[in-house]
Amino acid sequence: MSAAGKRNRNAAGTRLRRHVSVSDVEDGMVLLDERKGRYFKVNASGALILRALLDGAPPADAVRALVERYEVSEERAAADVDALTAELAGNGLVVS
Numbered sequence: 095m096s097a098a099g100k101r102n103r104n105a106a107g108t109r110l111r112r113h114v115s116v117s118d119v120e121d122g123m124v125l126l127d128e129r130k131g132r133y134f135k136v137n138a139s140g141a142l143i144l145r146a147l148l149d150g151a152p153p154a155d156a157v158r159a160l161v162e163r164y165e166v167s168e169e170r171a172a173a174d175v176d177a178l179t180a181e182l183a184g185n186g187l188v189v190s
Contacts, residue, residue, distance in 0.1 A: 108147035108179065108190045116144075125187050134187060136178065139164060143178050147188075153179070 113129045123141040146156040160171035
């Protein structure tokens with residue numbers, strides 16, 4: 095997915111808030127909160143999670159993608175997906 099300047103509004107699941115834009119960078123993704131003028135960077139594993147969720151995948155698919163790519167346990171991957179989505183939602187960047 096080429097996310098430069100894209101606003102994702104999928105019908106179900108996680109989506110970016112209207113005031114947030116996202117861009118791919120070499121080692122992850124950057125989210126811009128246009129209302130606050132703040133940037134948030136996620137690393138490569140965070141970008142993998144966020145891309146999956148913004149593309150409409152359920153969290154379980156993001157967990158599987160992490161397990162396959164980084165060879166971590168399902169428990170660890172699930173905790174990472176939960177932590178990232180909670181942090182992004184807590185900062186007003188996404189809604190589920």
